[in-house]
Amino acid sequence: MKQVKPNDIMLQTFARILIFIILAFSIYLLLAGHNSPGGGFIGGLMTASAILILYLAFDMKTIRKSIPIDFVKIIGIGLLFASITGVVSMLFGFPYLTQFFDYFHIPLLGEVELTTALPFDLGVYFVVVGSALTIILTIAEDDK
Numbered sequence: 001m002k003q004v005k006p007n008d009i010m011l012q013t014f015a016r017i018l019i020f021i022i023l024a025f026s027i028y029l030l031l032a033g034h035n036s037p038g039g040g041f042i043g044g045l046m047t048a049s050a051i052l053i054l055y056l057a058f059d060m061k062t063i064r065k066s067i068p069i070d071f072v073k074i075i076g077i078g079l080l081f082a083s084i085t086g087v088v089s090m091l092f093g094f095p096y097l098t099q100f101f102d103y104f105h106i107p108l109l110g111e112v113e114l115t116t117a118l119p120f121d122l123g124v125y126f127v128v129v130g131s132a133l134t135i136i137l138t139i140a141e142d143d144k
Helices: 009-032 040-057 060-066 071-091 117-140
Strands: 101-106 110-115
Touching (some): 009 040, 040 060, 040 117, 071 117
Antiparallel strands (some): 101 110
């Protein structure tokens, strides 16, 4: 029996547009997280959902070829970021994960608040993206 591949032109076109909107919102949530609701966890979930939309719209082989990322390594990189952020504060004699911030004038952006919570949130972001996609793709690839 011949298998017919479904024609998902509408889904694929809509997915290409939708992932940019979701990724932009996830980066906004990541960057706004230390002052308002959001942060690495919810930003990571939004990014994982955008990548999962790609996996739903296209087949696994196509997306693995265009996004050749080992998500287990992403988890390790995220843990490294989050851990180093805490250890750096200890090197200066403060408790683990003490947050520091200051305002700086950056030429095209104006006055910007820079904080040590951002690298920690970035580490959480990587851990959440890597673990969510590893779990979901492992379940999806199970052929039993």
